[in-house]
Amino acid sequence: MIGDLLGEVRALRQVLDQLAAAHLTAQRRVHDDFGNPDAGAASALAAADELHQAVRVHEAVDRRQARQQDEAAGHVQYSEASVAR
Numbered sequence: 001m002i003g004d005l006l007g008e009v010r011a012l013r014q015v016l017d018q019l020a021a022a023h024l025t026a027q028r029r030v031h032d033d034f035g036n037p038d039a040g041a042a043s044a045l046a047a048a049d050e051l052h053q054a055v056r057v058h059e060a061v062d063r064r065q066a067r068q069q070d071e072a073a074g075h076v077q078y079s080e081a082s083v084a085r
Contacts, residue, residue, distance in 0.1 A: 006065055013058040020051035 023044045030040035 006062060006069075009058055009062055009065070013055050013062070016051050016055045016058065020048040020055065023048040023051065 027041045027044040027048075030044050031037045032039040032043060
């Protein structure tokens with residue numbers, strides 16, 4: 001189950017990274033609600049920065065989860081009877 005969760009966190013991290021890249025790529029073609037391209041570019045850059053920050057948070061969660069999984073390996077064991085319930 002933990003492996004599945006880590007896989008989903010990695011997938012979300014990839015999506016966030018792709019969204020950030022899209023904001024940076026489109027930065028020259030955007031504008032704000034009033035047609036101001038400078039303000040639109042600044043907003044696109046700010047959004048990309050926030051998305052990259054979210055990627056860094058997910059990376060930290062991934063590293064911590066992997067460490068905890070390594071530390072817990074071999075510490076929790078279930079008997080056949082408890083697994084069958």
